[in-house]
Amino acid sequence: MEAGTLVEWLVRPGDEVKRGQVVAVVETQKGAVDVEIWETGTVDQILVESGRKVPVGELLALLRTAGEPVAGAQDISGLQEAAGVEAASVLSGASPSRAGIPPVSRISPVRPRVSPSARKLAEELGVEIASLSVAETGAEISRADIERAAQAAMKAQPAIQPASSDWQSQMRKAIAAAMARSKREIPHYYLATDIDMSAVSAWLSSENLKRNVTRRLLPVIPCMKALALALREVPELNGFWIDGAFRSSAAVHLGMAISMRGGGLVAPAIHDADKKSLDQLMADLRDLITRVRGGRLRSSEMNDPTVTFTNLGEQGVDGVFGVIYPPQVAIIGLGKTSEKPWVDQGAVVARKVATATLAADHRASDGHSGGLFLATLGKLLQEPERLR
């Protein structure tokens, strides 16, 4: 969580930029992250050229806001923030061979996409991704493109030693640092409750029956909506513990723990999950997972989850007691849904049941609030048709 490498500028001095626009790409050991800008204005000066490894909080560029004379250019505070926060701040896996990335002026406006696997291979083989032209690779750089480029380079210059990659070990280090800090600083308490998932499962089946395969909802979607709504009822679980005090967040930005192919995980945010329809949540989750596995996340997604949700039930576990990602104050887990004996009005019946868990920061909330949260979540999941 200390530095990242500025891979590419997507704007140049004189360009007009809008709030939320992606202006640069930073390479972290979690893959490439798009850096967004938080002010509208004109780029005055680029202070960090591409290819440079920058520490957290480094000033990247100067921005001129509307009506401001050229001489009075101000720092891009948003950019500073964007580059400085947790996601972009992870240790960079950059190797010295990256230093020769061409300046902005030579970068083609059509940017090829690079899969994480191709990017990793490029690092292993010492292939400069920026040196590949779109004409050679098409819109997406594949492993085959990288291999071809590496072979061509070998022929041209057989003495070149491939730079070894430590991307994976860097990511492991970042996870280790965050989790060790969490267990060192956060007094976790843990709660678990079994939730009857029969109603929501039945509702989802009938809903998906009506839908074309491309519009189907995953079982996790109604759960995401229910827990985002439940968090509104228990705000002491949603926010950050910073400088010895809890700051609750009015918005619910749900960090979704997503595993990466080949190891490691990230938990980028689905913004305002409590306000989105199930279809919108599905579209957002699809987009997020695709980009996590395709190697393009936005800095804001990495930086601002207000709470994390982990759905390890996929792997068949009954329950997961998570480690809070600081400075968040809670992580919610959902185990697998399976048929279990359940007592309903004095009779034992078979029901679909899942164990929901909460690990929360005892500095910010007490078990009572945590229990209230899980009870609210369970209640909301009994009326799936209202989770719209």
Next chain:
Amino acid sequence: MTPRSREEIRQAIVDALGGIAPEIDPGSIAADLPLREQIDMDSFDFLNLIIRVHEILGIDIPEQDYAKLVTLNGAVEYLARRCAAQQ
């Protein structure tokens, strides 16, 4: 709808799997063992597999039939039946 041979269907599934898990070697897939034990796939990947197969073969696979696509052989048999039924 053109008739599909089992080989074409198998190829369609393997192609779809390659798009989801580029690291796999198609030749290494054991046709009788569950795909999800051999390939690191979650429910999102599996849904994408179903969508991709739907796009290639034009077969809509209802959710309640997902269990029939657990192994490669099972999926080929199921889709061959569905393709034949659509003739």
